[in-house]
Amino acid sequence: MVPLPFPLVVQEKSAAVVERLGRFNRICPPGFHIIMPFEKIAGRIDLKIQEIPVKIETKTLDDVFVHVTVAVQYAVMVSRIREAFYELSYPERQITSFVYDEVRAQVPKMKLDDVFRNKDDIADAVRKGLTETMNQYGYEIVKSLVTDIDPDPKVKQAMNEINAAQRIRRASEERGEAEKILRVKQAEAEAQASILRGQGIAGQRKAIVDGLRQSVEEFQKSVPGTSAAEVMQIVIMTQYFDTLKEIGGQSKTNTLMIPHTPGSIGDFSEQIRSSIMLGNIASDYVARGGEEAGSAGPAMPASAPRQRTAPPPPERDDENPRTRPPVPGL
Numbered sequence: 001m002v003p004l005p006f007p008l009v010v011q012e013k014s015a016a017v018v019e020r021l022g023r024f025n026r027i028c029p030p031g032f033h034i035i036m037p038f039e040k041i042a043g044r045i046d047l048k049i050q051e052i053p054v055k056i057e058t059k060t061l062d063d064v065f066v067h068v069t070v071a072v073q074y075a076v077m078v079s080r081i082r083e084a085f086y087e088l089s090y091p092e093r094q095i096t097s098f099v100y101d102e103v104r105a106q107v108p109k110m111k112l113d114d115v116f117r118n119k120d121d122i123a124d125a126v127r128k129g130l131t132e133t134m135n136q137y138g139y140e141i142v143k144s145l146v147t148d149i150d151p152d153p154k155v156k157q158a159m160n161e162i163n164a165a166q167r168i169r170r171a172s173e174e175r176g177e178a179e180k181i182l183r184v185k186q187a188e189a190e191a192q193a194s195i196l197r198g199q200g201i202a203g204q205r206k207a208i209v210d211g212l213r214q215s216v217e218e219f220q221k222s223v224p225g226t227s228a229a230e231v232m233q234i235v236i237m238t239q240y241f242d243t244l245k246e247i248g249g250q251s252k253t254n255t256l257m258i259p260h261t262p263g264s265i266g267d268f269s270e271q272i273r274s275s276i277m278l279g280n281i282a283s284d285y286v287a288r289g290g291e292e293a294g295s296a297g298p299a300m301p302a303s304a305p306r307q308r309t310a311p312p313p314p315e316r317d318d319e320n321p322r323t324r325p326p327v328p329g330l
Contacts, residue, residue, distance in 0.1 A: 007043065017042040017085050027081050044252040045085050049075045049142055052092055054099040058291050064112045064155055069148035070126055077140050084138030091139060095130065099144075102129040103293075112151060119146040 009032055010016050016028040019036065019042040035041065055069045072095055076084045087096055107115055107126050115122070127144040134141055151159075216231045 013047045056103045058107045062111045067150040071145045075144040080138035087137045102126045
């Protein structure tokens with residue numbers, strides 16, 4: 001029985017390989033075809049672009065193992081469908097083997113940082129190597145991409161710690177620079193404030209001196225025969241009593257007035273020494289147990305009130321403001 005012809009429809013982006021009596025006869029492109037007697041369809045081939053992800057483990061120049069994932073996009077060349085159909089049985093396996101070989105030839109020449117930095121160079125090298133190899137089998141390498149570079153987890157942790165330390169150091173430098181600028185500005189402000197404060201104090205003192213000079217001149221004009229020193233002593237005494245009046249006029253004050261003339265310093269120190277001596281005697285008495293404990297030590301002497309004699313009145317001296325008679329009219 002003689003076989004009859006039958007129709008064949010080939011889909012877009014595909015092709016059919018037709019054999020006659022066991023040998024290659026023709027390629028049927030997309031469309032309608034008639035298969036003649038003694039012909040058969042040997043197979044169909046996809047002309048669309050396909051992608052193969054290839055994951056390779058390799059070692060870098062600084063002895064770090066990394067997993068590199070390369071995505072290879074390839075397609076069958078329309079002009080060489082016969083070679084693509086008959087030359088390779090499993091093209092995916094051959095492409096994977098060539099990718100392994102090319103990546104393991106490129107990555108060991110680079111350090112880990114260079115692998116991340118030059119991944120495009122690795123992808124170009126893989127594409128060029130595959131193109132030279134796969135073109136003779138009817139396959140076109142459209143593009144190759146390094147989609148992932150995954151080193152050992154400990155290495156990634158160390159890299160993250162180095163990056164964090166660098167960023168912390170940079171932040172500390174920026175913070176220190178900001179504090180330096182702030183301190184410089186504060187120092188400049190304080191210097192300017194000190195200059196203005198000094199100018200104000202100088203103006204104040206000048207005004208005081210001018211006022212005192214004017215007061216002395218007016219007092220000498222009002223009271224003939226008085227010297228400038230006498231007038232200044234009267235002014236100082238007046239300021240002293242004004243100060244006492246101001247302190248005494250306050251209802252809540254913690255100011256303590258103590259003798260502050262040169263003649264009272266010795267008496268004040270004598271009182272301090274007497275108090276310290278009595279305190280030492282009382283401490284020894286308590287330490288020995290007192291008379292109630294039957295101690296043979298001397299009894300604590302009672303401190304007799306000290307009678308203070310008034311110092312003799314100073315002799316009259318017109319040059320001493322303390323003994324000089326008051327000026328009439330004050």
